[in-house]
Each structure stands twice: as C-alpha cells, then as structure tokens.
Amino acid sequence: MAQSFEDFKLNRQILNAIEEAGYTVPTPIQQKAIAPILSGQDIMGIAQTGTGKTAAYVLPMLMKLKYAQGNDARALILAPTRELAMQIEENIRLFSKYTDLRTVVMYGGLGPKTQIAELQKGVDILVATPGRFLDLYLAGHIVTKYFQFLVMDEADKMMDMGFIGSIHRILEVVPRKRQNLLFSATMSALVEKISGDFLKFPLRIEVAPQATPANTVTQVLYQVPNLKTKLNLLQQLLQDDESFQRLIIFCKTKQVADNIYHWLLRKYGEEQVRVIHANKGQNTRINSINSFKEGHIRILVATDVAARGLDVADVSHVINFDVPIVIEDYVHRIGRTGRAFKSGEAITFCTEAEQYYVKKIEKLIRQSIPKAELPAAVFVEETPFAERQNMAREIDLQKRKENPEFKGAFHERKLKNTKSSKSKSSSKNNSSKKNAKRSGR
Numbered sequence: 382m383a384q385s386f387e388d389f390k391l392n393r394q395i396l397n398a399i400e401e402a403g404y405t406v407p408t409p410i411q412q413k414a415i416a417p418i419l420s421g422q423d424i425m426g427i428a429q430t431g432t433g434k435t436a437a438y439v440l441p442m443l444m445k446l447k448y449a450q451g452n453d454a455r456a457l458i459l460a461p462t463r464e465l466a467m468q469i470e471e472n473i474r475l476f477s478k479y480t481d482l483r484t485v486v487m488y489g490g491l492g493p494k495t496q497i498a499e500l501q502k503g504v505d506i507l508v509a510t511p512g513r514f515l516d517l518y519l520a521g522h523i524v525t526k527y528f529q530f531l532v533m534d535e536a537d538k539m540m541d542m543g544f545i546g547s548i549h550r551i552l553e554v555v556p557r558k559r560q561n562l563l564f565s566a567t568m569s570a571l572v573e574k575i576s577g578d579f580l581k582f583p584l585r586i587e588v589a590p591q592a593t594p595a596n597t598v599t600q601v602l603y604q605v606p607n608l609k610t611k612l613n614l615l616q617q618l619l620q621d622d623e624s625f626q627r628l629i630i631f632c633k634t635k636q637v638a639d640n641i642y643h644w645l646l647r648k649y650g651e652e653q654v655r656v657i658h659a660n661k662g663q664n665t666r667i668n669s670i671n672s673f674k675e676g677h678i679r680i681l682v683a684t685d686v687a688a689r690g691l692d693v694a695d696v697s698h699v700i701n702f703d704v705p706i707v708i709e710d711y712v713h714r715i716g717r718t719g720r721a722f723k724s725g726e727a728i729t730f731c732t733e734a735e736q737y738y739v740k741k742i743e744k745l746i747r748q749s750i751p752k753a754e755l756p757a758a759v760f761v762e763e764t765p766f767a768e769r770q771n772m773a774r775e776i777d778l779q780k781r782k783e784n785p786e787f788k789g790a791f792h793e794r795k796l797k798n799t800k801s802s803k804s805k806s807s808s809k810n811n812s813s814k815k816n817a818k819r820s821g822r
Contacts, residue, residue, distance in 0.1 A: 389415050391444050394479035399440070402475050408433035409588040415441050418562065423583040425576055426564040429716055432588055435472045438532055438562050443473070445529070446505055449481040454507040454523070456530035457555070459548070461538040463488035463510060464670070468692050469534065470508045482506060487513045490662075497522050511539065511547035518554060525555050532562045533579065537709060540571035548575060566716075567709045567745075597719035599726045602739065602750040609762035610755075611702060611730045612644065617759050618700070618728070619649075619680075626697045627673070630682045631714045633703040635660050641702060642682045649680065658684040685710045694720065699727045704735040704742070711742045734772040737779040 386399050386407060407415070410428045418424060418441035428434045442456055460466040470486040477484070485499045487509040493516065500522055507514070507523070517523050533539065539548065561580050565572050576583070605611050619625055632638040635658040642656035655669035655678050673681045674693050685705060696718040705711050711729075718725025729750065731739050743749050755761065764772075780787045 386440075389419065389440070389444075391440060392447075395440060395443055395476060398476045398478050401478075404436070408437075410434045410586065411437045411440070413586045413588065414438065417584050417586075418442070418560070419444060421560055423561045423580045424563070425580055425583040425585045426562070427566070427568060427585070427587040428564065429566050429588075429712060434564050435469055435534070436476065438534075438564070439469070439473055439476055442506070442530055442532075443477050443480065443482060446482055447480075449483055449503070449505055451527065452503045452524075453527045454485075454504045454525075455527050456506045456532070457514070457525075457528055457551075458506065458508045458530075458532040458534060459511055459514070459539070459551070460508065460534050461510065461542050461544065462535075463490060464666070465535060466508050466510055467667070471692075473506060473508070484508065487517060489513045489516075493517060493520075493522075511544045511551060515547055515550060518551075528555050528559055530560050530562070531555055531579075532564070533575075534564050536563050536565040536572045536575065537567045537569055538713075540569060540575065541707060541709070545571060545575060549578070552579060566712055569709075597724045598715050599719075599724070600715065600729070600750045601726065602729045602731055602752045603755060604736075604752065605730050605732060605755065605761075607732065607762055607764040607768055610759065611732075612641075613762065614730060614755060614759050615641075615700065615702065616648070617756050622679075624697065626679065627676065627693070627695055628680055628698040628700060629696060629714075629717050630680065630700045630702050631705070632682065632684055633706060635684055637703060638682050638684050645680060645682065653678055654680045654682065656682040685714070692720065693717065695723065696720070696725060698725065701727070701729040704729060704731050704738045706738060708738060708741045708745050712746065732772060734775040734779075737776070 384406070386396060386404070389407075391399075410426060410432045414424055414426055414434075414437040418438060424438075426434060426437065428437075438458075446455055458466075458469055460469055466486050466488050470484055473482075473484045482505045483503055484506045485496065485504045485508070487493075487496045487507065489510060489512055493513070496513075497517065500517070514523070518525065533548070539545075561583070563572075563576050563580060563583070603614060605614060615630070630641060632641055638656055638658050642654060645654045655672060657666045657669050661669075669678075669681065670693075672678045685707070699715050699718045701711070701714060705714065715727035718727060729739070739750065777787075
C-alpha cells in the first residue's frame with residue numbers, strides 16, 4: 382500500500398502541486414484507486430463524501446494526459462450539480478497548476494456564451510452537468526471523438542435527480558474505446574444498472590461500507606415536539622460561538638431555508654449569515670459559498686442542493702434542522718464536516734413525524750444515532766393545532782406506506798361520517814317509500 386504520493390510514480394509537476402496544497406498522506410480511496418487508474422482499469426468506487434475521491438481520479442488523469450494537446454477535450458467528468466462541478470474544477474486547477482492542461486467547467490443557470498468562448502480557446506478536461514453538456518454538444522460546440530476518460534461522480538445523486546436518460550444519450554455519443562470511472566457514496570439499483578451499461582469488467586473499490594458516515598463525525602439527535610422548539614434549541618446551541626465556529630444548517634425546502642435565514646439575520650446580521658438554494662441566482666450562490674469558505678461568514682443555511690460538492694475546511698458543525706426525506710442525503714449532509722481527517726459534529730432535530738425517516742437512516746448507516754436530552758435552558762413550546770394536525774396526517778401516510786391496509790385516524794373519521802350519512806339517507810329513503818305507499822292506498 383502506497384505510504385506517500387511519491388510511491389505512485391507521479392511526475393514532479395503534480396507532486397509539487399500536491400505538496401503545495403498541503404497533502405502528505407494518500408487517503409484510503411487514493412491508495413486503492415490511483416494505481417489501477419494509472420494502469421488503465423475501469424473503476425467502480427464506493428466512497429463516502431469527504432474521503433478525497435476527487436483527487437483519487439484527478440491525479441492519475443492528469444498524469445496520463447500529461448500536457449495540452451490539440452483543441453478538443455480528452456476527458457469528460459460528469460457531476461450532478463453546479464456546486465460539485467465547480468468543486469471538481471477547483472481541484473483540477475489546484476493539482477494541474479504546474480502543467481499546461483486546460484480545464485473548462487460547464488453548467489446550467491448561466492448563459493452558455495462564456496462557456497462556448499472557453500471551449501473555443503482549446504480544452505483538455507471538460508467538467509459538466511449532463512444537461513448543459515448535451516445542450517452544447519447538440520449545438521455543435523463539443524467534439525467527443527478524442528475522449529479517453531469518462532468519469533461519473535456522485536452517480537447516486539445523478540440517478541436521484543433523474544439524469545439516467547441524459548447519461549444514456551451521452552454514452553451513445555462518446556467513443557467506445559475509453560477508460561470509465563464511476564464514483565458513488567451509495568449503490569442504489571439504478572446506479573447498479575448504469576454501471577452495468579457504462580463499465581467494462583470494473584475493479585470495485587469500497588473504502589468503507591456503503592453509506593457509512595465518516596468516523597471523524599460525531600452524531601447526535603435531539604427529539605423536539607415542534608418547529609418553535611427547534612428554533613429555541615438552535616438559538617441555545619448558537620450561543621456557544623466558541624464551539625460553533627463555522628456551521629451549515631440544512632433544511633428540506635427553500636421556504637424553510639428562507640424562514641430560518643431571515644430569523645438568523647435578525648439576530649446575527651448580514652455579516653454572519655447567508656442562504657443558498659435553487660431559487661438563488663448562480664452568482665449569489667457562488668459568492669455565498671466563497672464567503673463561507675474564506676471564513677467571512679459563520680452560518681450557511683442551505684437546502685440539499687448544496688449537500689454535495691461543497692468542500693469547506695474546518696466546518697465545525699452540520700445541523701439538520703429537518704430530517705432529510707431522501708435518506709441517502711443524510712450521509713452527504715453530515716459529510717460536510719469532519720473532512721480531511723478533522724473532527725466535526727452533526728446535530729439532527731427530529732419531531733415525532735420525522736422519526737420514521739430517522740429509523741430508515743439508521744438502517745442505511747447500520748448504526749443508531751445517539752440521542753441527547755434537550756438542554757434545560759431550551760423553552761419547550763406548545764404545538765399549535767394546525768402543526769399537530771399536519772404531523773398526525775404525515776404519520777398516517779407513513780403507516781400507510783408500510784401497511785396499505787392501515788386505516789388512519791383521519792380515514793376512520795371519514796368512514797364514520799359516511800356510515801352515518803348512509804344510514805341517514807337510507808332512513809330518509811325508507812320513510813319516503815312508506816309515505817308513498819300510504820298515499821297509494
């Protein structure tokens with residue numbers, strides 16, 4: 382097993398860049414993947430986020446491409462989100478700084494003019510989201526016949542986001558003779574299917590059991606009755622600004638994210654808090670992420686659009702304000718802390734209606750999340766009637782999912798009403814028939 386990057390026989394330009402970036406020891410995924418990729422094998426890598434998998438494929442790719450050549454790309458890296466695409470491109474620039482290799486990143490949400498202009502200058506490595514890649518390919522701006530590498534990163538997220546059709550179209554237009562690398566944190570049935578279409582006799586590399594949170598992350602779960610108590614708990618935790626130095630708060634919807642952001646804004650001001658979600662403009666999102674990375678802001682409120690591909694050093698805490706409904710997102714969310722051998726804490730707030738998803742998450746990660754008592758200073762609010770009703774409905778739906786025969790509380794009430802209305806209408810019909818008979822006499 383390689384003890385240092387020197388053992389991989391990488392060239393001096395790449396080794397200098399690695400050293401300057403402050404990396405000394407290869408991570409387990411890098412130890413297992415770099416040599417087989419250099420030897421030309423197809424790889425299926427299963428690695429949780431934050432394990433250094435981007436460098437695991439970028440370093441051997443840079444070594445094999447060596448130097449700038451021609452006008453058209455020789456490697457394509459597909460990523461599900463613009464955040465991840467930008468993160469990958471940043472990594473490539475970091476490790477290729479002493480080479481003349483050219484990288485272009487392409488994603489939706491911005492007009493394609495700038496990206497087309499970059500392509501026309503000449504490119505060796507393309508990093509793209511599937512939709513934008515197909516748009517520019519079909520418009521005649523991308524030549525695919527020189528591709529030697531095709532990498533699919535966060536394949537599970539691509540399947541969740543419905544990219545399977547786009548990926549099959551991309552596979553039809555790239556050369557058959559190429560090296561394929563697929564990386565995923567979890568192996569769903571769809572990922573297995575696409576890997577069968579995509580990889581040739583792959584070497585399977587698994588650095589941790591599927592969907593295992595990094596062991597540098599301490600997990601804790603608080604059971605709370607309602608939204609207002611969640612806010613009270615958040616306020617209590619954030620008072621400890623020595624421990625909670627840099628944190629990401631994850632919410633399941635844009636509306637909740639905006640509400641939390643405005644609530645925090647009143648307490649901490651613009652200089653400490655930002656929010657990112659799909660409705661925010663691309664530049665706003667980039668600026669917010671950069672401010673967070675550079676340590677200018679303390680709190681980033683986000684939806685799951687930012688759960689992957691957000692590589693920020695020294696995130697002390699991740700707070701799941703809502704339990705994610707797509708349970709695999711839990712692993713990706715908490716992987717934003719405890720990165721690169723550093724420790725971090727992941728805190729989850731859970732109402733009665735969210736316990737269903739917590740059980741599923743615990744089954745997925747094959748461990749129970751330790752529960753903590755609410756701090757004594759947290760005021761426990763009464764649950765408003767409407768919120769109580771919504772939670773009861775949600776629990777009914779969950780029970781029905783598990784058992785289609787289940788008749789929920791709401792269902793039974795309707796049945797009783799319908800029975801009583803049926804009995805009323807039948808008694809009305811009977812009395813009208815009796816009256817009719819009498820009049821007939």
